[in-house]
Amino acid sequence: MLEVSALDAWYGRAQILYGVSLAVGAGECVALVGRNGAGKSTTMKSIMGLIARRAGRVVFRGRDISTLAPHRICRLGLGWVPEDRRIFTDLTVRENLAVARQPPRDGAPTWSEAQLYALFPNLGAMPDRPGGRMSGGEQQMLTVARTLMGNPYLVLLDEPSEGVAPLIVEEMARMIVALKKAGVSILLSEQNLHFARLVSDRAVVLEKGEVKFDGAMDALMSNDALLRTHLSV
DSSP states (O other): OEEEEEEEEEETTEEEEEEEEEEEOTTOEEEEEOSTTSSHHHHHHHHTTOOSEEEEEEEETTEEOTTOOHHHHHHTTEEEEOTTOOOOTTSBHHHHHHHTOOOOOTTSOOOOHHHHHHHOHHHHTOTTSBGGGSOHHHHHHHHHHHHHTTOOSEEEEEOTTTTSOHHHHHHHHHHHHHHHHHTOEEEEEESOHHHHHHHOSEEEEEETTEEEEEEEHHHHHTOHHHHHHHHOO
16 A cells, blocks of 8 residues: 655755655554654655655555655545644534545545544534634544545554543544554554554554664564663653
């Protein structure tokens, strides 16, 4: 579904990513884990074409998207849920979802407003509430639901559990499992290792912009030396 090869990225003159390579299969959740500042969000932004200076190759569903603009990447069925949510605060839940609607895609789940309310009951209880009057966790749910309105093949989820209540974290975990069952692939950026372990099939560990581990989640969790060295566990 997604193959990233030798990805480098810079902010100005500062290089942040050094030869990052990873892959996500169909219906798979891969966790991108590492300390704060390891390069997780930069990796996602680079995949989406949002970093001006980058090098390497990104292939999505067999197509090289390395040089495409972000809006063209999105139209191909690659969804991104940013860490800072970016909902339309003056629009209602229903209006936020309507703005993001895209046509059905062959081979990808098609999401309706009713299906998303079933997936996120909290949103179903407040379809006419403005985004600015929602809690942080509710806004996080809305951001994910809005992305799903684009009927993506793969979703990049950037720190979905950060700064939200434990009950919302549980909802997010349930949501990711449901997305996998529906056939959606997920690349998850996450500092909460417990959360990542619950929902992910494989893990990629980043440290200072370099990949230090790429393998099964169970293999990562059983490697005490790797956890201590790169994840401070």
